[in-house]
Amino acid sequence: xxxxxxxxxxxxxxxxxxxxxxxxxxxxxxxxxxxxxxxxxxxxxxxxxxxxxxxxxxxxxxxxxxxxxxxxxxxxxxxxxxxxxxxxxxxxxxxxxxxxxxxxxxxxxxxxxxxxxxxxxxxxxxxxxxxxxxxxxxxxxxxxxxxxxxxxxxxxxxxxxxxxxxxxxxxxxxxxxxxxxxxxxxxxxxxxxxxxxxxxxxxxxxxxxxxxxxxxxxxxxxxxxxxxxxxxxxxxxxxxxxxxxxxxxxxxxxxxxxxxxxxxxxxxxxxxxxxxxxxxxxxxxxxxxxxxxxxxxxxxxxxxxxxxxxxxxxxxxxxxxxxxxxxxxxxxxxxxxxxxxx
Amino acid sequence: xxxxxxxxxxxxxxxxxxxxxxxxxxxxxxxxxxxxxxxxxxxxxxxxxxxxxxxxxxxxxxxxxxxxxxxxxxxxxxxxxxxxxxxxxxxxxxxxxxxxxxxxxxxxxxxxxxxxxxxxxxxxxxxxxxxxxxxxxxxxxxxxxxxxxxxxxxxxxxxxxxxxxxxxxxxxxxxxxxxxxxxxxxxxxxxxxxxxxxxxxxxxxxxxxxxxxxxxxxxxxxxxxxxxxxxxxxxxxxxxxxxxxxxxxxxxxxxxxxxxxxxxxxxxxxxxxxxxxxxxxxxxxxxxxxxxxxxxxxxxxxxxxxxxxxxxxxxxxxxxxxxxxxxxxxxxxxxxxxxxxx
Numbered sequence: 001x002x003x004x005x006x007x008x009x010x011x012x013x014x015x016x017x018x019x020x021x022x023x024x025x026x027x028x029x030x031x032x033x034x035x036x037x038x039x040x041x042x043x044x045x046x047x048x049x050x051x052x053x054x055x056x057x058x059x060x061x062x063x064x065x066x067x068x069x070x071x072x073x074x075x076x077x078x079x080x081x082x083x084x085x086x087x088x089x090x091x092x093x094x095x096x097x098x099x100x101x102x103x104x105x106x107x108x109x110x111x112x113x114x115x116x117x118x119x120x121x122x123x124x125x126x127x128x129x130x131x132x133x134x135x136x137x138x139x140x141x142x143x144x145x146x147x148x149x150x151x152x153x154x155x156x157x158x159x160x161x162x163x164x165x166x167x168x169x170x171x172x173x174x175x176x177x178x179x180x181x182x183x184x185x186x187x188x189x190x191x192x193x194x195x196x197x198x199x200x201x202x203x204x205x206x207x208x209x210x211x212x213x214x215x216x217x218x219x220x221x222x223x224x225x226x227x228x229x230x231x232x233x234x235x236x237x238x239x240x241x242x243x244x245x246x247x248x249x250x251x252x253x254x255x256x257x258x259x260x261x262x263x264x265x266x267x268x269x270x271x272x273x274x275x276x277x278x279x280x281x282x283x284x285x286x287x288x289x290x291x292x293x294x295x296x297x298x299x300x301x302x303x304x305x306x307x308x309x310x311x312x313x314x315x316x317x318x319x320x321x322x323x324x325x326x327x328x329x330x331x332x333x334x335x336x337x338x339x340x341x342x
Numbered sequence: 343x344x345x346x347x348x349x350x351x352x353x354x355x356x357x358x359x360x361x362x363x364x365x366x367x368x369x370x371x372x373x374x375x376x377x378x379x380x381x382x383x384x385x386x387x388x389x390x391x392x393x394x395x396x397x398x399x400x401x402x403x404x405x406x407x408x409x410x411x412x413x414x415x416x417x418x419x420x421x422x423x424x425x426x427x428x429x430x431x432x433x434x435x436x437x438x439x440x441x442x443x444x445x446x447x448x449x450x451x452x453x454x455x456x457x458x459x460x461x462x463x464x465x466x467x468x469x470x471x472x473x474x475x476x477x478x479x480x481x482x483x484x485x486x487x488x489x490x491x492x493x494x495x496x497x498x499x500x501x502x503x504x505x506x507x508x509x510x511x512x513x514x515x516x517x518x519x520x521x522x523x524x525x526x527x528x529x530x531x532x533x534x535x536x537x538x539x540x541x542x543x544x545x546x547x548x549x550x551x552x553x554x555x556x557x558x559x560x561x562x563x564x565x566x567x568x569x570x571x572x573x574x575x576x577x578x579x580x581x582x583x584x585x586x587x588x589x590x591x592x593x594x595x596x597x598x599x600x601x602x603x604x605x606x607x608x609x610x611x612x613x614x615x616x617x618x619x620x621x622x623x624x625x626x627x628x629x630x631x632x633x634x635x636x637x638x639x640x641x642x643x644x645x646x647x648x649x650x651x652x653x654x655x656x657x658x659x660x661x662x663x664x665x666x667x668x669x670x671x672x673x674x675x676x677x678x679x680x681x682x683x684x
Contacts, residue, residue: 210585246606246607264585286505287505290509290512290513321503
């Protein structure tokens with residue numbers, strides 16, 4: 001189906017657009033009362049992820065309510081470990097928790113390569129969302145990056161340092177590579193199935209990029225992200241490696257269209273390191289949306305000026321924080337639209 | 343008293359040294375069984391901080407056991423908020439927790455400027471440690487940076503995003519400045535009293551530098567660090583702003599002797615941005631100490647080669663992790679000593 005609003009994909013491919021496209025990471029979620037109503041009708045977050053009709057419904061909410069230029073499928077990066085045989089729980093106010101973690105080569109060997117069949121609840125949600133979107137805006141599919149997924153699978157939960165997961169890189173590097181390859185193979189099948197179901201762009205989230213030293217990041221993360229980028233030939237790819245300021249040059253060489261910047265990264269400096277060949281996505285400080293409407297307008301315009309008119313997808317530098325007023329989010333979105341319309 | 347081993351101070355001042363000095367952040371602490379024995383004889387961490395004889399004892403343990411080139415007084419950055427009237431608890435496995443936090447201007451007004459008298463347990467510990475060290479190595483005093491202390495005082499506990507503390511920078515910037523100034527004034531009196539008691543160098547820890555966007559970091563953090571640096575004329579100062587890769591140029595302009603690098607920061611690139619006028623401290627990945635003895639030697643030598651022979655204080659890029667084998671720590675220390683001895 002022809003897309004009525006194709007701004008995101010055009011900007012990703014470096015084509016001229018009539019204005020800068022805008023969406024927000026975590027736009028489908030806790031900021032919207034409409035989301036919370038759906039979420040509260042269920043027993044938990046994971047149940048919502050696994051109920052395609054409802055996952056599709058909350059996916060579309062921000063398009064209806066906030067008028068963003070893209071939907072992103074409501075799901076979770078940790079569906080891959082689960083599909084590989086490592087289930088997790090989502091503990092309220094604490095985050096993910098894996099009762100069993102990966103510690104030995106036998107643990108790695110027991111993991112299976114996830115098959116699209118194991119994740120049919122995601123592809124089903126994508127199909128429903130695509131149908132209900134009816135071409136209004138593109139639908140973004142996504143995956144966690146192999147290193148980020150491995151971090152959780154070894155550490156078992158979130159961590160400031162991920163020192164257990166990083167321990168493995170020093171003490172059992174070959175095992176780490178085997179684990180990362182299994183995760184990568186799982187991801188490639190998974191994103192292919194998302195594309196088959198209708199995803200118009202794939203974003204790879206490397207949320208824990210920032211805990212690795214530069215050389216290890218190349219060896220244990222970028223190498224596998226590269227495999228995923230190389231495997232996706234059908235749609236544009238965005239790589240968001242949070243905290244990987246030290247790897248911007250290497251990110252610029254990936255076989256992908258767009259690089260996400262977090263709010264610590266200076267735009268001009270990042271552009272210089274990444275090169276002119278990529279679209280940049282980001283990077284307003286999510287906390288800027290706590291400001292007044294006037295301050296949000298000013299901060300958004302300043303950001304737009306820094307990125308320039310082309311090869312930019314406006315977004316925050318991180319997921320929107322749950323306590324942000326949706327009216328403030330609308331202010332950010334509307335400012336991007338009005339300020340960049342020619 | 344004349345110091346027998348003056349390597350740290352000479353290196354900080356940019357003087358030639360017979361070899362590179364080495365110490366570790368958090369060397370006085372959980373890695374040593376001797377520390378745990380002292381710690382377990384008490385009811386909690388804060389009690390140890392407030393018992394000068396024992397704080398001095400664990401301060402000296404790493405000099406005796408690991409043979410480092412400096413001691414750092416065993417204390418906590420959060421003694422300043424407490425002395426300002428905001429007490430905290432240290433919750434096992436979770437970290438600090440403030441039952442009451444700073445939310446309004448009235449809360450700020452109720453805080454007092456900490457007086458050296460409020461922190462006499464720290465200066466007393468410094469005096470005892472100095473006496474027991476008897477000039478073997480210099481003793482480092484320290485403080486949290488104003489922004490990092492404010493983060494805890496507003497947020498009430500550790501956080502991945504510190505979005506509550508950062509909210510205040512957007513919604514109540516003047517109140518934030520008043521709070522930061524009160525903290526800064528408290529810190530200046532505190533570090534002066536540490537120097538009077540015998541501290542040979544002051545390190546400023548800006549542990550949460552990395553959550554701020556570059557412009558806010560200048561306004562809400564560096565400005566106050568600058569005040570502290572300007573106030574300390576008696577001894578060298580080290581600023582360790584974790585995650586502030588985006589501010590290295592500005593850090594290079596501070597009125598201080600040494601800049602600490604975390605393990606994400608590339609040495610050559612950091613040196614270029616900081617300039618040749620500062621000593622650099624760091625920056626081996628703390629997880630590298632999980633490797634084999636041979637791997638630790640290799641990684642340490644590689645780090646030494648990157649920093650070069652002069653204006654370098656060898657350290658990790660973060661505090662040593664509690665589950666690291668002290669023998670591995672010794673391997674790091676001995677490699678620095680042997681590899682850099684001329």
